[in-house]
């Protein structure tokens with residue numbers, strides 16, 4: 001594994017990452033909360049993480065189903081008031097540019113903040129669903145959140161059931177289409193660009209491992225080591241996502 005420490009070493013690592021990306025025939029990106037950190041969205045884990053300030057049980061499916069009126073105001077505050085005000089950063093934009101240039105085949109994200117889509121990426125697999133839509137667990141109807149009145153909580157479907165954000169809660173299964181499409185992308189990847197994830201949340205965390213097992217080169221961008229670093233990572237760019245992606249694009 002190569003690691004970046006001194007500036008010249010970082011430069012060499014960035015140059016290596018850029019050349020591997022350019023030569024890829026099936027480049028897949030896999031992103032986590034860290035890519036949105038520079039958009040002002042804190043990661044989930046760690047000292048200043050979202051779960052250090054809020055109780056994660058609000059996203060436990062059993063707790064939500066029995067206490068929707070208690071969960072919804074907190075869900076609205078985190079995922080609609082706060083996330084909704086965030087804007088895509090230059091790392092999100094760089095991935096959209098790689099897709100437009102035909103270099104990036106598929107983007108798999110664990111994030112539900114919609115920032116990849118808003119940055120212009122279109123081949124996005126939203127592994128944990130998204131916050132754009134609310135779903136009715138009873139009649140399965142979906143609503144664009146922008147068209148739902150969130151001043152009256154909990155929001156309800158026409159059929160009367162409480163609506164739920166269309167993202168995966170703790171205790172819920174990964175949507176079958178996202179599961180199948182991401183596994184296929186991981187199998188096909190010859191290069192996987194892993195950005196801003198601890199690699200600790202399963203089954204998502206298996207995707208880079210499966211790609212690596214099948215021979216893909218794993219490029220990791222993270223200012224800190226993750227579960228992948230020192231294990232499956234081949235090229236470790238120890239930088240924040242925006243700086244790393246800008247330098248990689250400039251080096252191409």
Ligand code: APR
Nearest residue numbers: 032033034037043044045110196197198201222224240241
């Ligand atoms: N650039 C790149 N990476 C960063 C940056 C940055 N500017 N800032 C922080 N990171 C890294 C951290 O070092 C950490 O490795 O981003 C990672 C964030 O880790 P987590 O908060 O655990 O996020 P993630 O791995 O995406 O979590 C996976 O857990 O709670 C669930 O469903 C939720 O999708 C989420 C899943």
